[in-house]
Amino acid sequence: MTQAFHNDIVDRLTEIREAGLWKTETELTSPQASHVMTGEGRDLINLCANNYLGLADHPALIAAASEAMDTHGWGMASVRFICGTQDLHRQLEQRLAAFLGQDDAILFAACFDANGAVFEPLLGPEDAVISDALNHASIIDGIRLCKARRYRFANSDINELEARLREARDGGARHVMIATDGVFSMDGYLAKLPEIRALADRYDALVMVDDCHATGFMGPKGAGTPAHFGLRADILTGTLGKALGGGIGGYVAASQPVVDLLRQRARPYLFSNSLPPAVAAASLAALDLVEAGDDLRAKLFENTAYWRAGLEARGFDCLPGEHPIVPVMTYDARRAQELAARLLDLGVLVKGFVYPVVPEGRARIRTQMNAALSRADLDAALDAFERAKAASS
Ligand SMILES: *Cc1c(COP(=O)(O)O)cnc(C)c1O
Numbered sequence: 257m258t259q260a261f262h263n264d265i266v267d268r269l270t271e272i273r274e275a276g277l278w279k280t281e282t283e284l285t286s287p288q289a290s291h292v293m294t295g296e297g298r299d300l301i302n303l304c305a306n307n308y309l310g311l312a313d314h315p316a317l318i319a320a321a322s323e324a325m326d327t328h329g330w331g332m333a334s335v336r337f338i339c340g341t342q343d344l345h346r347q348l349e350q351r352l353a354a355f356l357g358q359d360d361a362i363l364f365a366a367c368f369d370a371n372g373a374v375f376e377p378l379l380g381p382e383d384a385v386i387s388d389a390l391n392h393a394s395i396i397d398g399i400r401l402c403k404a405r406r407y408r409f410a411n412s413d414i415n416e417l418e419a420r421l422r423e424a425r426d427g428g429a430r431h432v433m434i435a436t437d438g439v440f441s442m443d444g445y446l447a448k449l450p451e452i453r454a455l456a457d458r459y460d461a462l463v464m465v466d467d468c469h470a471t472g473f474m475g476p477k478g479a480g481t482p483a484h485f486g487l488r489a490d491i492l493t494g495t496l497g498k499a500l501g502g503g504i505g506g507y508v509a510a511s512q513p514v515v516d517l518l519r520q521r522a523r524p525y526l527f528s529n530s531l532p533p534a535v536a537a538a539s540l541a542a543l544d545l546v547e548a549g550d551d552l553r554a555k556l557f558e559n560t561a562y563w564r565a566g567l568e569a570r571g572f573d574c575l576p577g578e579h580p581i582v583p584v585m586t587y588d589a590r591r592a593q594e595l596a597a598r599l600l601d602l603g604v605l606v607k608g609f610v611y612p613v614v615p616e617g618r619a620r621i622r623t624q625m626n627a628a629l630s631r632a633d634l635d636a637a638l639d640a641f642e643r644a645k646a647a648s649s
Contacts, residue, residue, distance in 0.1 A: 276590040287313035288502060290628040294607060300605040301640075302632050303623045304305055306498035308473050308580055309552045310628025311545060317501050317538040324537030332530035336363075336519075340530030348536045350508070351543050356471070356479060356492055358502045361532055364519050367468050367506030368394040369493035373433075374406055374464070374493060374508050375402035377521035382524040383431040384424035386417065386461070388447070390440045392452065405429065414451045431601035432459060433491075436480030438467035439474070442614050442622065444581030446474075448540035449485045465489040469543050469581065472499030472546045473553050478573070490514075497534065501542035555627040556580055559634060566638040570645070580625035583609075584641075585618075592619035595644055602640035 271436060272278055286293035289312065292302045299404045311317060324344060334340035352361040364370040371394035379385055383404040387395060390411040399406055407424055409416040417434065434456055436447045447465070456463045467480040471494040475483030478499070482489045491514060496505035508518055518525060545552070560580045567574050573585045586592040592608030599606050599621075609621045 275611075276593055277612075278593075279607075282596070282605060285622040290311045290626065290630070290633055296460045298603070300600070301629075301637050302605045303579035303625075303629075303637060304606050305624065305626065306469070307626050307628070308499040308556055308624070309478075310550055310626050311499070311542050311547065311551060312502035313461045314501070314542075314545065316545060317503075320541035321356060321534035321538040326476050326532045328533035328537070330534070331532055333526060333532060333616065335526060337526065337529050342533055342536070344533050344540070345530065348539055348543075351492075351540060352507055353509050355477075355543060355547065356509045357488070357492075358492060359482070359512040360419075360515040361507045361509040362515050362522070362525065363536075364506045364508070364524055365528055365531065366497065366504060367466065367493055367530065370403060370493045370495075370506035370508050370512060371395045371398040371417055371466060373398070373518060373522035373524040374491065375399050375404065375433075376523065377517055377553065378402075378491075378514065379431065379433060381405070382429065383433070383463045384427070384429035384431045385435055386420045386424060387434075388412065388436045389439075389449040391435060391437055392441065392443070392468070394465055394616075395435055395437070399435065404433075412445065412448050416451065418455055418459075419453060420574035421461060423504045424461075425459055432461035434461055436466070436470070438465045438489075439581070441580055442620075443471050443575050443610060444469075444579035445575075446481055446484070446576045446579065448471075449481055449487060449489075453485075453487045462490040463488075464491040464492045464493070466492075468495045468498055469579070471495070472542075472549075473501065475555055475578070477551060478546050478549060496542075501538055503538055505531050505535055505539065507558055511608055521583050552570055552627040556625060559627065562631070563623065563634055563638075566634065567623075568643065570642050572641065572645070575620075582625065584621040584623060585623065587617055587619055589616075589619040591648070595648060598644040598647055599640055602643060604640045605639050 264503045284292045337345040349361040355606045357526035381403040385404045386407040394436045407420040480541040491510040493508050564582050573582045596608040606621045609622045
């Protein structure tokens with residue numbers, strides 16, 4: 257490393273620290289659950305996992321993973337098309353497709369990869385892609401990798417979306433695809449899918465929805481935001497790393513020709529390893545629980561309503577909504593970090609969300625509900641929030 261390069265990196269690290277943007281990692285020594293343990297033996301109420309249905313430590317998933325390791329081994333040591341496809345991979349793909357109401361699905365190492373993979377093979381320079389400004393980083397990167405003309409609209413601004421559709425059509429685009437998160441992960445806002453679908457139909461465009469923060473618990477049977485609104489997305493992407501057990505892996509679910517072309521051409525599929533069988537088997541077990549999980553979803557939304565009402569009664573500034581993501585706004589980055597640190601001292605695990613994961617001046621504590629949290633957990637956490645707030649004013 258040249259000295260100048262080294263010094264530049266150190267300077268940038270100093271800038272990040274001085275701006276109050278430094279992210280720290282809390283090392284857990286327990287499974288992911290409603291309570292987690294740290295190395296110092298502290299028991300924390302966990303309000304920041306994407307473990308919406310509480311399945312991350314579920315005995316049925318652990319048993320399925322363990323059994324799959326006995327029958328199918330640990331690793332695949334291959335991409336899918338060489339010798340990395342087991343019966344479990346195809347079972348999971350077909351099961352996801354049926355659950356989501358699509359023809360087929362294709363697995364990736366993560367949804368980050370699914371979003372990185374999905375645009376480039378499907379859209380060429382004659383095409384256009386229109387993207388919500390608050391879309392997940394992986395959608396933004398995926399769009400950068402494709403040759404289609406790119407258009408952007410302000411978050412959920414339907415008038416601007418229509419203007420972009422008109423521009424794309426006036427520009428002679430062959431195919432037009434609208435790309436949106438189903439739920440915007442920093443705010444917990446649902447995409448305006450009914451308006452988006454109607455405009456897409458009027459302008460003969462496709463709708464791609466990344467439903468990472470919805471699959472498993474939004475909509476009937478947890479089939480996601482399109483199901484919640486009673487409509488169809490043309491292409492869905494999602495993750496196995498959130499409500500569906502929280503392991504790892506992602507997928508694209510779509511019509512048969514779309515999935516077939518991705519299998520032939522998607523670079524993160526062709527050039528990256530296949531998921532371990534334990535992950536596929538545990539994800540199948542997760543889908544069993546999700547499909548039979550109306551009680552888990554009821555508990556999740558009951559917790560969400562109780563938590564939000566409790567925070568608002570204590571004077572916290574929450575973004576509005578119905579989703580189990582309940583952001584507590586501080587606006588200032590340092591205040592978010594300080595509040596999170598105080599809450600950690602009081603036994604509650606939350607994180608300050610600051611630039612670049614949210615815009616500057618929009619810092620917050622993103623709290624997330626799950627079905628494993630008890631009423632006693634929520635009462636204790638509300639008490640801690642109240643005390644943390646009193647200490648800061
Ligand atoms: C979490 C998330 C991803 C990434 O999913 P991974 O499977 O963890 O890579 C992509 N898009 C959205 C909207 C997400 O919330």
